Amino acid sequence: MSVNDNQITYLKYKEYGDLLKVILYSSQSVLGAVPLVYHVNANGQNVIFIQTGAIGGNVIHYLTSNGPPTKKFIELKRLTGDYTFVEKIGTDGMSLYIPILELEKSNLKFP
Structure with a gap:
């Protein structure tokens, strides 16, 4: 399946905190899906x-x-939305540990 630019909406954020709020909101939905970074x-x-x-x-x-x-994961606190970059998954049950995946190439056309 090819990426069709007409079916993609791009939303640009100023800082990590705002981008991570999308993940926090998604994790609290009925499906509980957590997008990857x-x-x-x-x-x-x-x-x-x-x-x-x-x-x-x-x-x-x-x-x-x-x-x-500079780190491999983002530790995102579920209750406060605070975040830190960490090297590995921790033990805090109230945090989401989101991997940052390094892509070599993408066919997305960022505005």
């Missing part, structure tokens, strides 16, 4: 993004950063 270098920019949606089109939530992520 991806990093790719696209057109010389470090792009951090998550993908949500299915039927009727996809939504790409993204931000650009000065450099690639």
Whole structure:
């Protein structure tokens, strides 16, 4: 299945905290699905993004950063929305540990 730009909505965020609120909200839904975080270098920019949606089109939530992520996971506190970058999954049962997946290439066309 090819990516059709007409079926993709791009939402750009200013900072990680706002992007991670999407994950926090998704994790509290009935399905409890937690989107993955991806990093790719696209057109010389470090792009951090998550993908949500299915039927009727996809939504790409993204931000650009000065450099690639320095850690492999994001620890996201469920109750407060506070986050830190960590090297491995921890033991805090009230946190989500979200892997940051490094993509070599993507066919998404970030605006």
